[in-house]
Structures are given as C-alpha cells and as structure tokens.
Amino acid sequence: MTKSDSSLSENLEDYLEIILSLEKTNKVARVKDIAEKMGVLRGSVTGALKSLADKGLINYEPYSYITLTRKGSLIAREITRKHAVLKDFLHNVLLLDPERAEQNACRMEHAMDKAAIDRLVQFIEYIHNCPRTGDDWIQAFVNYYSKKEYSMIKCTQCLDDCVARYQKNKR
Amino acid sequence: MTKSDSSLSENLEDYLEIILSLEKTNKVARVKDIAEKMGVLRGSVTGALKSLADKGLINYEPYSYITLTRKGSLIAREITRKHAVLKDFLHNVLLLDPERAEQNACRMEHAMDKAAIDRLVQFIEYIHNCPRTGDDWIQAFVNYYSKKEYSMIKCTQCLDDCVARYQKNKR
C-alpha cells in the first residue's frame, strides 16, 4: 500500500463523502452536483477527481459519470458513519441545536480515528442501556446546563424515579 | 476586523499553541524549539512566524525572541483549553489510553467551536455531579465495552449502591 493510498486529505475525504451521497440519490455523481455540494467551482472538481482516480477510489473517465470503487466506497462509508455518530452525539447527548451539531460533526469526522469513534458509539449505547442513565438522564442535563446554579433539590425524587422505573422494567 | 484576523489555519493555531507552551517553560519561544515541537525544519518556522506577526498575534523581529501579543495569547489559551478539555473527555470519560486520547485531542481541538466545547465541559461536570452518575458510573463503562454481552445481572446491586451513596452524602 503506497503512501497516497493510505493518507487522504480532509478535502478528498469530503469529496468521497459527497460522491457517496450523490450515488445514493442519483446512482452516479456528476461534476456539477459535486461542485455545488463542495461549494467550489466545477473546474476545481476535475482536479480532485483525478487525484481520487489516481488513488483508485473512484471510477473516472473525462466527460463521463463518476462512481466509487469498492475501496472508495468503504472509505466513504466509514467517514459517513463517523459523521452520523458525531452528529448524534452532539445533538442528542450534548443537546446542541441541529445546525451547530452538523457544523461541528463535519469537521470532527476528519479528526477522530476509528478507535475513538467506536468507543463513542459504545458510550452513547451505555448511556441508553445503563439503568442509571437513559433518555430521562439526558433530558435532565438541560436543567443542569441551563441554570446558573444547579438545584440538587430534585435529586432525591429523580433517583427514586430511576429506581422505580428499573424495578418496573425488570419484571 | 479583517479576514486574516478572524480565520486562522489549523496549522497557525498549532504554532500559537506551541509558542504559548514554550513561553510557559522558557519565558520566550525560539525558532529551533518551535521547529522541534512542530516536527518541521527551522526554515519552515520563519514563514509561519511572519504570517503570525502579520496578523498581530506574535511579537517578532528577525533573529530575536518570540512572544505572543495579547491577542495571540488569548487565541493560544483558547485552543489550549479545548485541547485539555478534549483530552480529559477522551481519556477520563471514554477511557481511551492517554496516547490515543492525546492524538485525537490534537486534531479535534481545531474542529470544535466554543459552544460545542463549553457544552462538553458542562456535560463532563454533569456526569461528575449528578447523583445518578459520577466516577463509579464511568468505571462501570469498562465492564460495558469490554464484554461482548453486557451482563445486566449486577445492575440491581449497582443501583442500590448508588442510592445508598447518595443517602450517605446527603447528610
């Protein structure tokens, strides 16, 4: 495996991700649509496509449609998965608004390796499955961060509810 | 505020962060040390320093020592804070080993905006302060991710312990 195969720039990762999403909706990707989604001019896309083709990640012939190779598809799906996981965490756990979650996920997807993402997935799962946490615990986070002084007054009640819910679900 | 002021490349952010850390240990930063920490040759540093000086982020005269301006210091500390928060989360919450936590934090620090980091800080705090979670809950995450099948057998005991600990701390 040559260097150019293993190390993809963030930029080229973005191209792959976009090509995958276009493949899903349109079967194939077109330069015009890629340019639009990347926010660049069509001329800039051609260069990127040559680079991706060199690395064996897309099937590309000038003036023809673009599809991902097996290898390109694997990478594109990996990045798309990272994106989805991060957006889920930012929006549904940290409770950031959808736009901000999306913007941050777009950049973070290039910064985290597989081990970190995999562990984050397990962590999100843990929150949902552990009887001590769950969705209501996440919702209670709103009370925590939205108030200057966190009121611990309701903790007794909250803990009781948590235990009661567990007992109820156990049987 | 001109464009060059507000938008710093990840690369220049790294330089600022390194200059700050060198200032802390050596009062001033030297080209040689910056080059070493950045993993580039000395020649590459000079160009970056000119760029940072242009943006008013460092005090720089050829052949002289380098210090951060007020503005540069603010940005450098902001990035350093992001780095610390992320490393803490990756290592002490997701329980990634220190090296991997560090590597991921290095890249993520450029990807997350202030709102996302601030919310993450609150989330970490919430985990520590909420009676339903806390340090022992994080430790139990090890059991969750390290086993193929998560055993819910000990949940009753864990929940009881959690309640007992809360009652004990309350008085």
Place this chain on the structure above:
DNA sequence: GATCTATGTTTGGTATAACAAACATTTTAT
C-alpha cells in the same frame, strides 16, 4: 442534423505549507 445550452476540462495564477540547501547572524568556547 445543426445549433444552443448545459456540463466538463484546461490553463494560468494565487495562497498555504513544507523541504533542502545555501547563506547570515548570534552565541559559545578557546
């Protein structure tokens, strides 16, 4: 089937960021 329009490519130029190696300056040691 020729023409027009949309789409894709090429070319020349810009900016960032690095290296290698020649060169300049500063500091250290004799």
Place this chain on the structure above:
DNA sequence: ATAAAATGTTTGTTATACCAAACATAGATC
C-alpha cells in the same frame, strides 16, 4: 578577539487546493 558551533533566514522547488476564464464536449431543442 577570533574561530567554531548553533541558531535563524532566504531561496528555489514541491504539493495541495482553489478561482477565473477560455475552451471542449455532450445533450436538448428546433
């Protein structure tokens, strides 16, 4: 005080990635 060593800078080249605008091709319309 001078020579040597360490440190800092410059220059020319490379690679990525973009734009603008000229150019080429393909598809749609008449």
